Amino acid sequence: MQDNAIIVFQKAPLEGKVKTRLSAVIGDKKAVEVYRYLLKHTHAILAKYPVDIFVYFQEKVDPSFLNNERYKSGLQTGNDLGEKMKNAFEDVFKKGYQKVAIIGSDCLELNGNILDEAFEALTFQDLVIGPAKDGGYYLLGLKDPYPSLFEHMPWSSPQVYSKTMQEVKSLKLNAHKLPKLADVDEYKDLGELKGILNIP
Numbered sequence: 001m002q003d004n005a006i007i008v009f010q011k012a013p014l015e016g017k018v019k020t021r022l023s024a025v026i027g028d029k030k031a032v033e034v035y036r037y038l039l040k041h042t043h044a045i046l047a048k049y050p051v052d053i054f055v056y057f058q059e060k061v062d063p064s065f066l067n068n069e070r071y072k073s074g075l076q077t078g079n080d081l082g083e084k085m086k087n088a089f090e091d092v093f094k095k096g097y098q099k100v101a102i103i104g105s106d107c108l109e110l111n112g113n114i115l116d117e118a119f120e121a122l123t124f125q126d127l128v129i130g131p132a133k134d135g136g137y138y139l140l141g142l143k144d145p146y147p148s149l150f151e152h153m154p155w156s157s158p159q160v161y162s163k164t165m166q167e168v169k170s171l172k173l174n175a176h177k178l179p180k181l182a183d184v185d186e187y188k189d190l191g192e193l194k195g196i197l198n199i200p
Contacts, residue, residue: 103139138183
């Protein structure tokens with residue numbers, strides 16, 4: 001068994017259920033196209049990355065995303081995003097993994113070098129975090145679950161990263177900060193995707 005694992009949270013790519021801030025501008029159909037593209041991009045990186053991958057689906061498992069024998073599946077459980085993340089980390093750590101990172105599926109700038117840096121940092125640090133330009137984070141890597149990192153957080157707000165770092169400080173943890181990257185959540189984040197997906 002691998003010592004390292006990556007958790008991916010993803011939703012079913014359904015109209016009106018994903019990229020809602022984007023869909024308000026470009027419509028539900030195009031927003032789903034964006035989400036599908038981001039999922040494909042994320043899994044293209046993970047399929048080649050040499051750790052075990054745990055895909056936690058929101059409602060039901062979609063086997064088409066389980067790309068190889070290193071892929072495992074699960075369902076998100078909990079009342080909010082924090083509880084779901086906390087439960088997923090605890091679940092994976094109970095399986096015996098030593099270093100676990102969670103990522104979303106909406107960061108076009110994520111690549112294997114960033115993942116390498118994250119796992120390397122966890123050799124020396126308690127925690128690694130990748131701040132997103134919108135005030136959240138695109139990656140969180142741990143060697144222990146630390147439940148309080150997921151409690152009483154203002155999810156989906158620009159304060160998530162700063163509040164998380166406040167809690168890291170109160171727990172007296174050593175943290176490594178990855179490069180700041182952009183999540184694709186709003187129209188201004190689309191960048192090259194506008195040309196690729198023919199979005200006006």
